[in-house]
Amino acid sequence: SQILTLTERTTRFEIIYKLAAKTASETAQAITHVLKNLPKKVVKSITADRGKEFHGWVEVEKALEIPVYFSDPGVPGQRGTNENSNGRVRRTYPKGTDFSRMTQKEIMDFLLVFNQVLRKVLNYNTPFEVFMNFLPRST
Numbered sequence: 001s002q003i004l005t006l007t008e009r010t011t012r013f014e015i016i017y018k019l020a021a022k023t024a025s026e027t028a029q030a031i032t033h034v035l036k037n038l039p040k041k042v043v044k045s046i047t048a049d050r051g052k053e054f055h056g057w058v059e060v061e062k063a064l065e066i067p068v069y070f071s072d073p074g075v076p077g078q079r080g081t082n083e084n085s086n087g088r089v090r091r092t093y094p095k096g097t098d099f100s101r102m103t104q105k106e107i108m109d110f111l112l113v114f115n116q117v118l119r120k121v122l123n124y125n126t127p128f129e130v131f132m133n134f135l136p137r138s139t
Helices: 024-035 057-064 076-092 104-114 127-134
Strands: 002-007 014-019 046-048 068-070
Touching: 002 024, 002 076, 014 024, 014 076, 014 104, 024 057, 046 057, 046 076, 057 068, 076 104
Parallel strands: 046 068
Antiparallel strands: 002 014
């Protein structure tokens, strides 16, 4: 089992979703499922690496009505915020972790803590605080 990590660039808010398989179809469905209910202001585009799991990008573009971009091969710095967040996730879940034994609830429990860590880049606010302030207010 694999996980999909999505990082909102402005707020550093992290979303992790457990995938049953690392396929293009599964990944496209998961991205659409996770992002479809967020406001357009929050999800303006997606930048992915060139992995085979992102070959369903057309489906994502159509479903979410946003562009999907790809970083150049071998240049992970073009997705620096996501790479940094992946490194932070790996402190708890090292490469090779068997996610098939974990539930999505266990991953959500981890995210509750992960998104509550103060970040210097956010003026010592948490990604959760900044993300919640970033969301449009309903009247």
